Amino acid sequence: MSKEQELLKVLTKPVKVFSSNVPIVKEQALNNAHREIKKLLDDSCSYYELSRSHSTFYLSSELISGVRTDVWYDTGGVRIPCFSGAYVLQAEAGSFMTVADIPNLLAPGDLYLWEAGKKISYSHKNTFMLGFNIAPKSMLKNQDPSRWSEI
Amino acid sequence: MNSNGAQILNFDFPEKLNGFWVHVCVEPEHNTYTYIVSIYKNNKNPTGTVILDKYLPYDYPDMYMCVDTNYQALRVYTNPVHRRNGYWVAFGVFFKTFFATQFNIDLEAPFDRSKWTDKIYSKARKIYGQSFATPVLRGGRIDHDEMEPPRDPAFPLIWFGQRIGGFNE
Numbered sequence: 001m002s003k004e005q006e007l008l009k010v011l012t013k014p015v016k017v018f019s020s021n022v023p024i025v026k027e028q029a030l031n032n033a034h035r036e037i038k039k040l041l042d043d044s045c046s047y048y049e050l051s052r053s054h055s056t057f058y059l060s061s062e063l064i065s066g067v068r069t070d071v072w073y074d075t076g077g078v079r080i081p082c083f084s085g086a087y088v089l090q091a092e093a094g095s096f097m098t099v100a101d102i103p104n105l106l107a108p109g110d111l112y113l114w115e116a117g118k119k120i121s122y123s124h125k126n127t128f129m130l131g132f133n134i135a136p137k138s139m140l141k142n143q144d145p146s147r148w149s150e151i
Numbered sequence: 152m153n154s155n156g157a158q159i160l161n162f163d164f165p166e167k168l169n170g171f172w173v174h175v176c177v178e179p180e181h182n183t184y185t186y187i188v189s190i191y192k193n194n195k196n197p198t199g200t201v202i203l204d205k206y207l208p209y210d211y212p213d214m215y216m217c218v219d220t221n222y223q224a225l226r227v228y229t230n231p232v233h234r235r236n237g238y239w240v241a242f243g244v245f246f247k248t249f250f251a252t253q254f255n256i257d258l259e260a261p262f263d264r265s266k267w268t269d270k271i272y273s274k275a276r277k278i279y280g281q282s283f284a285t286p287v288l289r290g291g292r293i294d295h296d297e298m299e300p301p302r303d304p305a306f307p308l309i310w311f312g313q314r315i316g317g318f319n320e
Contacts, residue, residue, distance in 0.1 A: 060209060062312055071231070071318050076211065076311035078302050084313075117302065121319060133311040141307050142179045144206040 040113040048080045058148040061132040073120040082116035083134040095124035164199040165241045172200040176207045190214035211314030223261040243275030263291035
């Protein structure tokens with residue numbers, strides 16, 4: 001079995017949608033978020049004219065607990081076909097996240113997806129989110145397979 | 152061993168590097184690099200932990216070093232928050248010793264290096280007691296500053312986690 005086949009076998013085994021170090025929200029909310037992320041990914045693939053049926057995308061997430069407001073942030077993968085996003089868990093009223101110079105008001109439950117490589121900044125420190133990244137299999141060289149699941 | 156089956160070693164770090172731990176991705180699937188060294192300053196692992204692993208970490212490192220097939224640290228980076236602290240001099244000496252003892256490798260600075268890297272290299276060599284210096288490539292980065300380093304320097308290997316890109320203007 002080739003290395004690629006081995007990786008594919010591991011990556012496609014059923015695993016939890018989000019990594020186990022994120023116990024904050026109930027599983028139903030995660031399932032709903034996962035469903036919505038999938039829809040946003042479908043829309044984004046359509047927008048960027050990427051083949052959803054010929055590419056297998058994988059999702060990974062991290063808990064973002066508090067941010068700095070004096071700096072801007074970046075995520076891995078500089079452009080399509082990588083995507084980044086955030087599922088807002090907690091945000092102060094009136095706080096916003098700026099992605100590629102476009103401010104977006106934040107409220108718990110909001111979900112955002114954007115092309116990777118955009119500049120991100122935050123207006124308030126107390127912003128808690130599930131940050132996530134989406135990438136096709138070809139971009140997952142030497143990635144820990146337990147952190148990624150198919151979407 | 153950690154839950155991924157990765158080997159974990161512990162060393163005495165210089166006091167200056169208190170809070171740091173290191174992840175070394177060994178022989179990744181890459182045409183240029185033999186080791187990708189990710190350095191973190193946080194409490195996810197104890198100070199001085201060195202993890203040898205076949206995977207690249209998800210979190211973007213506070214500092215990193217990409218070692219090529221000639222065992223030259225071809226590309227290094229420091230999070231803007233941690234710059235101007237002299238960490239690379241201490242890490243230079245540490246990695247010189249670590250790679251020699253762990254992999255029997257003589258880690259060196261690259262021929263094509265910036266003024267900044269050259270200064271660090273000189274300081275680290277002095278502490279390490281090495282008189283030999285890798286010659287510098289004239290007309291390269293030492294004479295022409297790189298405007299902006301690549302955002303995914305180890306591509307197609309990628310650190311995916313959100314990271315600080317720079318200070319707001």
